[in-house]
Structure formats: C-alpha cells, structure tokens
Amino acid sequence: MLDRIEDLLERQRKPVIRRGEDDLVFDSPMWSDFFGPNWLAMVLYDRGRFWIEQGSDGRILRYDLRSLHGFVFCLFGAAMFFAGGLVEGVAEGLKFAAIAFGWLYGMNMLSAWARIPRAIRKAVDRL
Template structure:
C-alpha cells in the first residue's frame, strides 16, 4: 500500500493498427529522448531506469527513476492496453529531505508543533504538486507518443 505513494500507474488503449512491437518501439524512442535507460525488452514488456534527476527538468518523466510498460489484452474482442507502472522513489526521498528542512525551520519558531506542520505542508506541497503534474502529463505524453510516434517528441535529453 505504501508503494502507492511513489508509483504512478495507469493504462491507455492501443489502436488496432499498431502492433505490439511498434507500440514498444515508440515507447522506447520516447524513453531515449527522456534520458531513460532501457533495462530489458520482451515481446510485450519494456522496463527502464535512470539516475536521479538525469536530463532536463522539464522532461515528462524527469520525476521517475524507473518503470515498466506492458501490453495486455483486456477483452475477447482483442482490445489491447499499454499499462505503465512508474516509480518516483528518488523524487519522493528528495521531497522528504526538503520536508525535514522545513521541519527544522518550523522547529525554530514554534517547537515540535511547528516542525510537524512545516514538514507536512512542505511534503504535501512539493511532492503533491510533482505528483499531480505527472499524473496529468504522463498519460497525455504517452498517448501522443503511441499515436503519433516518438519522432515528434522533443528530445529532452542533455547530450554531453
């Protein structure tokens, strides 16, 4: 249950004209543009990971350090879905560090009560806003990538 805090899960329908391999090719290209290293690929599954905050901060997947995409059949009619499970453990831990900093500042002025309130507000604001933004941007970006291809996606990866 706690892993729900740092995971973003969802799915989107795949067009019937797109094969599983083509869909994963599009996602793999998108991951490359987002500076994410593909760990493994199977016929219906793709996994990635990245270093903490590697690449441009405005990248759609900048907040996520690992994840998995899997194509699943959902009905007898052949409807296929692209399921994703993205992990933001590093982002969550960074937000906790900022919350502890806010707790220290709150403790100076108002003791333990101020520390707890400051930490809770800082964590809710920083992590909550990142999570909210990601929960809107990720499905939108993935649907664009799957439907139109990764070639149209801006390369957010900083090449040395």
C-alpha cells in the first residue's frame, strides 16, 4: 500500500524523505517547485506523513498533511489587501484582509479536502 502512496507522491511532485516499514514522510517546501503545476491535488501541502495502523477490521491508512507555507503565502496576500484597504481606514483594511485570506486559503483548503482523499483512494484501490 505504501508503494502506491509513494507513486502518488511522485506524481504530485512531493519527494519522500523517509520511508519506514509502516510509514513514509515527504517534505516539499512551497518554493522548491514554485513555478511547477498548480493543478495538482497536493500542491498546497509542504510536509506530510502517511502510516499504516492495524485496526480491528484490518489495515488502515492514516495521513497527516501540513500546509504552513501555503498559509504564510495567503497571509502575505491578505497583508497586501490590508495595506490597500488602509486608504479607507484600519477597519476597512482588516475587512479586506479577512476576505482575501478567507478566499485565498479557504478556497485552496476546500479544494484540497475534496481532491486529496479521492486521489489517495484512487492510488490505493488501483490494481
């Protein structure tokens, strides 16, 4: 199962930095492939871990993904909207920044939350 996840990560341009018997870890800073394809399901995530647990119903694949660099990038974008909104006052600047951050980060996360589980299931279920 982890071999299939490793293939998925390779297709997603997420290099595996550690592979154990029951887990694997990838680390891919956002700036390492900044001008790469941005339509990939896992483009927003810069670090993650996949592992297999033995449950009562059999083996279960678990994962933990982190998007710190995407979060910081979206904060920077929101700060630019805040600076632009300061012409109208601090309250307007904060409103513009909140809307920009919600749109930039929120829409990226919603898209990832819908696409990543589907990509993982497809990678694991293929024969």
